[in-house]
Amino acid sequence: MTDRLSADLPLTVEPARRRMHAGERARVLDSPGFGQVFTDHMVSLRWVKGQGWCEARLSAYAPLTLDPSATVLHYGQAIFEGLKAYHQDEGGIATFRPDANARRFGRSAARMAMPAVPEDAFVAAVDALVDIDRDWIPTGAEKSLYIRPFMIATEAFLGVRPATRYLFLVIASPAGAYFPQGVEPVSVYISEDYVRAAPGGTGEAKAAGNYAASLLAQQQAAEEGCDQVVWIDAVERRYVEEMGGMNLFFVLGSGPHAELVTPELTGTLLPGITRDSLITLAHDAGYRVTERRLSVDEWRDAATRGTLTETFACGTAAVITPVGHVQAKTGDFTIADGGTGPITLQLRQQLLDIQHGRVVDTRGWVHRVA
Ligand code: PLP
Ligand code: COI
Numbered sequence: 001m002t003d004r005l006s007a008d009l010p011l012t013v014e015p016a017r018r019r020m021h022a023g024e025r026a027r028v029l030d031s032p033g034f035g036q037v038f039t040d041h042m043v044s045l046r047w048v049k050g051q052g053w054c055e056a057r058l059s060a061y062a063p064l065t066l067d068p069s070a071t072v073l074h075y076g077q078a079i080f081e082g083l084k085a086y087h088q089d090e091g092g093i094a095t096f097r098p099d100a101n102a103r104r105f106g107r108s109a110a111r112m113a114m115p116a117v118p119e120d121a122f123v124a125a126v127d128a129l130v131d132i133d134r135d136w137i138p139t140g141a142e143k144s145l146y147i148r149p150f151m152i153a154t155e156a157f158l159g160v161r162p163a164t165r166y167l168f169l170v171i172a173s174p175a176g177a178y179f180p181q182g183v184e185p186v187s188v189y190i191s192e193d194y195v196r197a198a199p200g201g202t203g204e205a206k207a208a209g210n211y212a213a214s215l216l217a218q219q220q221a222a223e224e225g226c227d228q229v230v231w232i233d234a235v236e237r238r239y240v241e242e243m244g245g246m247n248l249f250f251v252l253g254s255g256p257h258a259e260l261v262t263p264e265l266t267g268t269l270l271p272g273i274t275r276d277s278l279i280t281l282a283h284d285a286g287y288r289v290t291e292r293r294l295s296v297d298e299w300r301d302a303a304t305r306g307t308l309t310e311t312f313a314c315g316t317a318a319v320i321t322p323v324g325h326v327q328a329k330t331g332d333f334t335i336a337d338g339g340t341g342p343i344t345l346q347l348r349q350q351l352l353d354i355q356h357g358r359v360v361d362t363r364g365w366v367h368r369v370a
Helices: 022-030 071-075 098-111 119-132 208-212 215-223 273-284 296-305 342-355
Strands: 002-006 009-013 041-048 052-060 078-080 083-087 093-096 144-153 165-175 186-190 228-232 240-243 247-252 259-262 288-291 308-315 319-327 366-368
Touching: 002 119, 009 119, 041 119, 052 119, 071 144, 078 098, 078 208, 093 119, 093 342, 098 119, 098 144, 098 273, 119 144, 119 165, 186 215, 215 228, 240 247, 247 273, 247 296, 259 273, 273 288, 273 308, 273 319, 273 342, 296 308, 296 319, 308 342, 319 342
Parallel strands: 009 052, 186 228, 186 319, 259 288
Antiparallel strands: 002 009, 041 052, 041 165, 078 144, 083 093, 083 144, 093 366, 144 165, 228 240, 247 259, 247 308, 308 319
C-alpha cells in the first residue's frame, strides 16, 4: 500500500503484523504515565546527500540498526519535536498546531546543520502515524497521544562535519499527566551552578544535547527536594529563562487587571508553542501580556510583597503546571499560598478546551486528522 507525504515523496505503508492485544492496550491507556509505552507503528524517512529525502515508510515500531560510528552517537547531531493528538469531544481526532512544530523543527535543523524536512511532509508523517494508531489515543481528562518526531545523523564517519545521511522518525506514546502528582503545584530549584544555554549557542533549538546537558542540574534539583530546575541567563546570571522542558509565566496583580509576564525570546530559550498560544489566549481574555526579562530578585521581591500572585510553567508535555515553591542558594520563597492560582486554571482550561474541540477554534490551531 502506498500513500504520499508530499507531491514527490511516496509513503510505503506496511501495517504491523503483530499489534498489542486490545486488552493489554486498554490497560496501558488506563494509566499511561509519560513516554513509557509506544504505539504499534512508526514513520521513517532517509536523507542522503545529493539525493534528498527518500524511502518514506510507515511500518511496525521496531529497534533501529545503526553503525557504531554513526555521527549521532559521537557528536550528538540530533533534534526532536513534541506535540499531541487529542480525541475531540464531538468525535474525531486532532493535533494542535503541527505546522508550528514543523517550522520549529526546520529552525532546529538549520541550527544543527541538518537537512530541512519539508513542512508538509512533517505534518503528513504525523497524520499518517496518528491515523493508523488512532486506537492508541487515550480518552479522559489529562490524556492524549504524545508524538515525538526526531532526526538523527546516521552517516558512518568519525570526522567532525555535518553528516551526509540522516534518519527522520516519528514515534508516539500514550500520555497522562507529565508530573506523577498530576495538576499540583511543583517546586523548582534555580540552577546557579550550571547554565543551559549561552548567546550564540543552541538554546532556541530543540537539540538533543541541550537535554543531556541539563540532566545534572535536574538531578541536583531533585536532591534538593524539588521537581524541576529553573534556568537563568548565562551572562548576567540574573534573569529567569525557562524550566526543564517548559516556558514560564508570571502573574502580576490579580483579577481582570492582572499582567502576565513571560521571559522574552533572547535566543537562549526555546520558543514554546504553548507559550505562544497562551500569549494570544491571555491577551484575548483581556490581560496585559508582556514579554520581557524578569530577574530572580524581582521574582522573589514581588512574590514576597504579594504583588506577584501566580507563576506557572507551560509546554506540550506539561500543559500548564503551577509553580508553588522556589528554592535557590540566594533564598527560598513561596508563590502566594503555594497553591494553584485562578489565572493559571483559567488559561489551562481554555487551552484544553481548544485542544479537545470543546470550543470553536477561531485561530486555525486545531488540525483534524480524522
Ligand atoms: N522549553 C523547553 C526546554 C522545552 O523542551 C519545551 C518543550 O517542548 C518547552 C519549553 C515548551 O515548548 P512547547 O510549548 O512547544 O512544547
Ligand atoms: C515537550 O513538552 O514536548 C517536551 O519536549 C518536554 C520534555 C518532554 C522534553
